[in-house]
Amino acid sequence: xxxxxxxxxxxxxxxxxxxxxxxxxxxxxxxxxxxxxxxxxxxxxxxxxxxxxxxxxxxxxxxxxxxxxxxxxxxxxxxxxxxxxxxxxxxxxxxxxxxxxxxxx
Amino acid sequence: xxxxxxxxxxxxxxxxxxxxxxxxxxxxxxxxxxxxxxxxxxxxxxxxxxxxxxxxxxxxxxxxxxxxxxxxxxxxxxxxxxxxxxxxxxxxxxxxxxxxxxxxxxxxxxxxxxxxxxxxxxxxxxxxxxxxxxxxxxxxxxxxxxxxxxxxxxxxxxxxxx
Numbered sequence: 001x002x003x004x005x006x007x008x009x010x011x012x013x014x015x016x017x018x019x020x021x022x023x024x025x026x027x028x029x030x031x032x033x034x035x036x037x038x039x040x041x042x043x044x045x046x047x048x049x050x051x052x053x054x055x056x057x058x059x060x061x062x063x064x065x066x067x068x069x070x071x072x073x074x075x076x077x078x079x080x081x082x083x084x085x086x087x088x089x090x091x092x093x094x095x096x097x098x099x100x101x102x103x104x105x
Numbered sequence: 106x107x108x109x110x111x112x113x114x115x116x117x118x119x120x121x122x123x124x125x126x127x128x129x130x131x132x133x134x135x136x137x138x139x140x141x142x143x144x145x146x147x148x149x150x151x152x153x154x155x156x157x158x159x160x161x162x163x164x165x166x167x168x169x170x171x172x173x174x175x176x177x178x179x180x181x182x183x184x185x186x187x188x189x190x191x192x193x194x195x196x197x198x199x200x201x202x203x204x205x206x207x208x209x210x211x212x213x214x215x216x217x218x219x220x221x222x223x224x225x226x227x228x229x230x231x232x233x234x235x236x237x238x239x240x241x242x243x244x245x246x247x248x249x250x251x252x253x254x255x256x257x258x259x260x261x262x263x264x265x266x267x
Contacts, residue, residue: 066144077220086146
């Protein structure tokens with residue numbers, strides 16, 4: 001399992017860069033993960049989604065797919081893709097240090 | 106990007122999906138694939154041709170039916186599939202099952218796919234064949250394009266025909 005250093009700490013990630021242990025995640029790590037995923041600056045809107053992903057994961061044990069993310073967070077699909085052009089649920093999950101959501105819709 | 110529409114790391118970067126059928130089971134897989142592509146950060150375009158145009162037809166796309174005749178996958182006798190109302194009942198049943206899985210109805214799904222940034226296009230030859238105009242289609246349709254324009258749009262990506 002690859003090991004990465006975020007905010008000075010070693011974390012284990014899978015081959016696609018998703019945290020294998022969400023407990024290792026800290027907020028200070030998010031900006032660096034985001035930059036690696038092509039997002040230069042995390043705006044408050046990005047943070048809203050990232051925190052929501054953490055929240056959903058803590059509640060349900062899995063992150064939501066894009067449709068569920070939009071429906072439950074209230075952020076529109078259009079906005080989600082503006083914030084995370086390379087896949088909202090996927091990138092927000094990566095930045096939030098949780099596994100990649102597995103929904104098809 | 107390499108010539109086959111993948112990145113050097115083997116990942117798909119762009120897909121163009123052709124929808125040629127006007128049945129529920131002909132349309133949904135294409136919509137799910139287009140939406141799923143965008144969720145993965147893959148560029149996606151949908152090209153509606155022939156009976157697939159019903160999917161983006163304002164008056165028809167709310168009434169897309171499951172094919173109950175000539176559909177052995179339903180495990181229903183062909184004569185039974187042709188009885189009046191059977192297609193409607195099966196379509197309703199399927200819609201109910203899909204709703205439970207949070208799969209949106211076709212009109213809502215198309216709106217959602219357009220919001221992901223995927224392009225929706227109608228095939229000019231089919232539009233002419235059926236005597237349709239721009240006004241017959243939902244507003245999310247970006248353009249009516251020729252097959253040549255489709256290939257230009259699809260350049261550098263993978264093409265999927267459904």
